[in-house]
Amino acid sequence: MSTVNQDTPHTAPPVDVPNGPPPGTGTSSRALLARLPRYQQIAEDLREQIHTGVLAPGEPLPSETVLIDRYGVSRITVRAAVRALRAAGLVITEHGRATYVRLAPTQPVDLDLTIRRVGDRFHTWEDDGWTLVEEPTRYRTTVDQALAPQLGMAEGEPVFVCERLLTHPSGARVVHRMWVPFTVCTTVPGIEADPFAAPAALYGHLTAAGRDLSWHDATTARMPTPDEATTLKADEGVPLLIHTRTTTGAGDQSQSMLREELCLNPTLLSLTQETSAR
Amino acid sequence: MSTVNQDTPHTAPPVDVPNGPPPGTGTSSRALLARLPRYQQIAEDLREQIHTGVLAPGEPLPSETVLIDRYGVSRITVRAAVRALRAAGLVITEHGRATYVRLAPTQPVDLDLTIRRVGDRFHTWEDDGWTLVEEPTRYRTTVDQALAPQLGMAEGEPVFVCERLLTHPSGARVVHRMWVPFTVCTTVPGIEADPFAAPAALYGHLTAAGRDLSWHDATTARMPTPDEATTLKADEGVPLLIHTRTTTGAGDQSQSMLREELCLNPTLLSLTQETSAR
DNA sequence: CAGTGGTCTAGACCACAAT
DNA sequence: TTGTGGTCTAGACCACTGC
The missing domain is CATH 3.40.1410.10 (Chorismate lyase-like)
Incomplete structure (x- = not known):
């Protein structure tokens, strides 16, 4: 891992989610999305799962370890993604336990x-x-x-x-x-x-x-x-x-x-x- | 750098700002503050400088490089501190330029x-x-x-x-x-x-x-x-x-x-x- | 004890701005 | 070209939770 290891996001590793089109050219509908930093792509993916209910309110997100090899990135990248969700008020994390999807906002x-x-x-x-x-x-x-x-x-x-x-x-x-x-x-x-x-x-x-x-x-x-x-x-x-x-x-x-x-x-x-x- | 290098915050390195009392015991007035993570101590220190006007609105914060050796920490730690200030709405950072103290909130x-x-x-x-x-x-x-x-x-x-x-x-x-x-x-x-x-x-x-x-x-x-x-x-x-x-x-x-x-x-x-x- | 998140380091490359 | 912030890796230790 001494050579270039960043740049266009990993394309070979165990990625099973939106990673944008292969770095080539034929950018699909949304070229923009593909060029977002990896952590934002991951955040976007999780955000999507939350909004579609794949990750229901109150449920825990997959642990950092799981996310790391699911997306094939380093821990710091996963954490950056989760941090973005936290700042947006979508999840809350509890030390030693897990990060949970914020409960359906109880009607104020x-x-x-x-x-x-x-x-x-x-x-x-x-x-x-x-x-x-x-x-x-x-x-x-x-x-x-x-x-x-x-x-x-x-x-x-x-x-x-x-x-x-x-x-x-x-x-x-x-x-x-x-x-x-x-x-x-x-x-x-x-x-x-x-x-x-x-x-x-x-x-x-x-x-x-x-x-x-x-x-x-x-x-x-x-x-x-x-x-x-x-x-x-x-x-x-x-x-x-x-x-x-x-x-x-x-x-x-x-x-x-x-x-x-x-x-x-x-x-x-x-x-x-x-x-x-x- | 294979041995323990964290734990109680650095005490010897070039630190010229609040670092809490030496890890010993005789905790001074505020033992709590001393035990905060390093990045929060740094954020607190900068926050202080902003509120007291040492860092005036519109002025740039010292660059990351400067902060790194002023506080004797790694870049990621400095960045964590600045991120905290940004989340609190105290500073805004401009890529390629610097991080600035948010201008005195123009009267809305x-x-x-x-x-x-x-x-x-x-x-x-x-x-x-x-x-x-x-x-x-x-x-x-x-x-x-x-x-x-x-x-x-x-x-x-x-x-x-x-x-x-x-x-x-x-x-x-x-x-x-x-x-x-x-x-x-x-x-x-x-x-x-x-x-x-x-x-x-x-x-x-x-x-x-x-x-x-x-x-x-x-x-x-x-x-x-x-x-x-x-x-x-x-x-x-x-x-x-x-x-x-x-x-x-x-x-x-x-x-x-x-x-x-x-x-x-x-x-x-x-x-x-x-x-x-x- | 194992598992989870929290903090931290050292080092690298990229993108943007100004000179 | 230089300097600044932005993203990323690999690896480490700490702190909290729960079995």
Whole structure:
């Protein structure tokens, strides 16, 4: 094995799966596919088997050893293929056991973001069976450069922050963070007493204080940090869904009275909202 | 190199960065960190340098060769470290050039999902500067098992499908898919003529036909397939944001008149929505 | 204990970018 | 031509799981 051993993929060895047309010329329908790196071809082949059900959800993939001589490649190549599937969220691997086809994505539970109002009382997703996992983390700080524009405040102004981890009967978890400008606490009766109450309560206090509320929601997604992945029970290859809600006065939307952030695992939870034509 | 060469990380070689305490015992504050695999330690070190600004956004990381002898490890180990950063979306690598610290996430552009109504005319995000990139793909098919419940239809019933790729002046792109039940086309005047019009137009036709509309929105995220990544200009380590909107009658929400799906890259676009307390 | 995946080395060739 | 990242091999030891 000292001579050239790579280049066009092996053509003689024990290959019993798509290896592209023989390196010659007469490229068949998809010349592109044939020229993909070997590990991608293997990943593609396994992906195919998963989608067609040859490899059913929950089932283990063949072991690395088996794949190595089935495809006639080195271990590192097989591992590269499996890694690609893992990054795509198609399989999960368990050390010492095997790599398994990700279970049929259990239909995520809905987290309904719709804000419902009955008189001066508000109801939010939290009332939908969510409970605190642990004592909330509460502290007072000053807004930094990144947060200031979000709250319509100047850098350095004081805010209260409340961070909570909630759980749902389905097993899903969310991290909820809330920022309340200090000035809001001191001027709105009721909030002063407990600036760390649940959002629905704060909406109520604000409304009772004669403010017309308006909300600006934004949703985005990104890959989680290792920490976030564990607290939200996210496997590798699973992104993070992030929803932020800013509460402002219906008139002056430049200054916000409240800012909330919700982080969740989209394989367990789906964000929903109801609207109707007015 | 036939004898043991791994085990506790190298301790003698040219290491000038966190390598954990010497394998002995007196584990310092964080014994955990010291026992991480070498490539994770390196990734952690680079991550640190990125967050503290030692490696500024847009700047290239040291080349693999440099990292190899800076940390005294093999190339594959360095590459594993860089791969971890890439998967976390912290860096992007350009073949033949270098690996760069991901640019400070340009503030994503808002895609406002709020539906606005003026008389019988509706306005949606599409009116916000979005244009078609290419001729829409339109076809007629029958709903399959997965889609039937979403539309409140029976499996096998006919639907029209319209798939469009839109672009925005900011450079962002979205894929928009729409399903219209055949029965809706035939019973609602106006839609019959053009079942592939933009959603806002369809909302108008439905309203003109005397229906009170109601919408159910759901948002989720997942890793893109390679295809999706390229059409939406997503780098590696960037998830896909998916928003679906189902239009139903305000009374009977079990049967839907329309279903839309929106796929986008969250680093370029952020989904927003406005609400006010009624 | 055997089997599986996790980490690592040393060395090779290829493809792309810039000089 | 040089340097960078991309793919690949062959072989080794480690760590976890389960018999």
